[in-house]
Structures are given as C-alpha cells and as structure tokens.
Amino acid sequence: MSIFLEVLGQAESKLKQMAQQMENIRWMAENGRYDAALENALRLEYNSERLTLLTRALPGYTGNPLAKAHVEKAIREAVPVEVGYTEQGWFSLRLPLLLPKKEKGSTEFIRGFLYPAMGKFFQGKDPVRYPDCVMIFRHVYSRDRPERERRDHDNIEVNIVADIAALYTLPDDKPDVCNHYYCSAAAEQERTEVYVVPKADFRKWLDVEKAMPDEGVKLLPELPVSG
Structure with a gap:
C-alpha cells in the first residue's frame, strides 16, 4: 500500500x-x-x-x-495571520486563534501556518532587529467566554511563536536581550497578539493597550520612519 x-x-x-x-x-x-x-x-x-x-x-x-x-x-x-508594524514602530503579529495549553495542542500546527506567513511578510525585506526589548503576548478572549475558561498565562504554549518571531526581530532570544510579558483582554473575536517593543517603550505600550480597539490596532506593511 x-x-x-x-x-x-x-x-x-x-x-x-x-x-x-x-x-x-x-x-x-x-x-x-x-x-x-x-x-x-x-x-x-x-x-x-x-x-x-x-x-x-x-x-x-x-x-x-x-x-x-x-x-x-x-x-x-x-489561517490568515496578520503581520506588520504599529504606528509607534513596534513589530506585531495577530493569530486568529488562542494558543493551546502546554502539552495539549500541536506546536507543529502553529509552525505550519506561522513560518509561511512570516516568510511571506519578510520576502524581499531585511529582518528588523530590536536589541533590547519586551516580547508581549496579548491573549484576546471572546466576551462570551466564561472567566473560568480563561487560561493561566504559565499554562499556554508560547515558545514556538516566540522562537519564530525571534528569528525575524531579535539578535537572539537570550533573557538579557528580550523579556516576556503576558496579559489578557476581551473582544468580539478571539485571537493572540504578539508585540516586540523596545524596553524604553514598554510603559508607553501599556498605556496604548488600555485603548486598543476591539479589532486590534492597525498594522503597517513597512516600519514607519521616525521623526
């Protein structure tokens, strides 16, 4: 056979x-x-x-x-992954799903759609490098989902996403180069948002996060020119 x-x-x-x-x-x-x-x-x-x-x-x-x-x-x-930059110059990607619990979901499934999406976005572009940054995972739950069904941050499989994002945005993913931050939010559609933000901008991101629209912030195809 x-x-x-x-x-x-x-x-x-x-x-x-x-x-x-x-x-x-x-x-x-x-x-x-x-x-x-x-x-x-x-x-x-x-x-x-x-x-x-x-x-x-x-x-x-x-x-x-x-x-x-x-x-x-x-x-x-x-699996339409959105990739781009915020108007503040922070790299971001949006996955149209919640990440699985550790040891419960297939990381190969994530790898299968995220690698092609990142490769397509950076095709013909140089990777962007943030030498001293925070990688933020924002887990967005449906407003209809009961509070008890939200997952503990330390029980969510984020490593494969972090590793793939790091390939294009970090010199490396050592602790002295990139810290991680996790938070949850509510919206109409469930998804996972990832941001790579310079440490100097982290407090600014926290302020921006409070007013993020239901559908997420607008993502730009190119890194905006400062000044």
Missing part, C-alpha cells in the same frame, strides 16, 4: 473518532455535564489539529512538485 493511501487511512480513522467524540460531547452538554464536555472538547480540539497535520501532508504524497506551494497557499487563506 502506498504511503498516500496509508496517510489517507489514518485521516479517515481520525475523522471517525472525532465524529464519535462530537456525539459524546453533545450528550454531555444536553445533560448538563459541562465539566466533562469541556474535557472532551479539548480532546476533540487536539484530534482536529492532528487531522489537520495529516491532511496537510497528504497532497505531498501524490508526488506533485507543486503540492507544497498549494498547501502553503491554502494555509495562508485558512
């Missing part, structure tokens, strides 16, 4: 497993067992990421030399 059919079979098996999980979750919710529904919903989310990885790999096993380019295009369209 070819590797293509083997991976297709794995995807089919995962899809059947997820269908059963959804039935179970529906029954739990209809019977008021929301704690159990939440636990099983997280398992479903994990399996959906595994299924995504399988289906991403599938086109490549056809042997078509254009498969990788087509997959990367589909990822950019399905």
Whole structure:
C-alpha cells in the first residue's frame, strides 16, 4: 500500500473518532455535564489539529512538485495571520486563534501556518532587529467566554511563536536581550497578539493597550520612519 493511501487511512480513522467524540460531547452538554464536555472538547480540539497535520501532508504524497506551494497557499487563506508594524514602530503579529495549553495542542500546527506567513511578510525585506526589548503576548478572549475558561498565562504554549518571531526581530532570544510579558483582554473575536517593543517603550505600550480597539490596532506593511 502506498504511503498516500496509508496517510489517507489514518485521516479517515481520525475523522471517525472525532465524529464519535462530537456525539459524546453533545450528550454531555444536553445533560448538563459541562465539566466533562469541556474535557472532551479539548480532546476533540487536539484530534482536529492532528487531522489537520495529516491532511496537510497528504497532497505531498501524490508526488506533485507543486503540492507544497498549494498547501502553503491554502494555509495562508485558512489561517490568515496578520503581520506588520504599529504606528509607534513596534513589530506585531495577530493569530486568529488562542494558543493551546502546554502539552495539549500541536506546536507543529502553529509552525505550519506561522513560518509561511512570516516568510511571506519578510520576502524581499531585511529582518528588523530590536536589541533590547519586551516580547508581549496579548491573549484576546471572546466576551462570551466564561472567566473560568480563561487560561493561566504559565499554562499556554508560547515558545514556538516566540522562537519564530525571534528569528525575524531579535539578535537572539537570550533573557538579557528580550523579556516576556503576558496579559489578557476581551473582544468580539478571539485571537493572540504578539508585540516586540523596545524596553524604553514598554510603559508607553501599556498605556496604548488600555485603548486598543476591539479589532486590534492597525498594522503597517513597512516600519514607519521616525521623526
């Protein structure tokens, strides 16, 4: 059996497993067992990421030399990452999702859409380097999400995003070069925002954050010229 059919079979098996999980979750919710529904919903989310990885790999096993380019295009369209600079000159990216809990979600899933997005943004551009900065993770939750469902900052998988952002914005990610700061906010749509801000501007960012619009600040395609 070819590797293509083997991976297709794995995807089919995962899809059947997820269908059963959804039935179970529906029954739990209809019977008021929301704690159990939440636990099983997280398992479903994990399996959906595994299924995504399988289906991403599938086109490549056809042997078509254009498969990788087509997959990367589909990822950019399905997971629209916003990359740019704020009007203050701070680098920023916006992911249209919340990052998974540590050891619960697939970092390969994140790597699969963030690398192409960053590569496309910096194509033909020199990376920007902030030698002494703060990398900020702003976790934006839906206003409808109960407070108890918000995650502890130290239980969120941020390392893969930090590593990829550092490739394009930092000389390196040693502690003496870049500190990390985590905060949460509420908006209409859930997402994760990342900012790379010079340490001298950090207090200014805190003031700006208080008045950020619901949809997030405007991002510019080029670093604004100061002065």
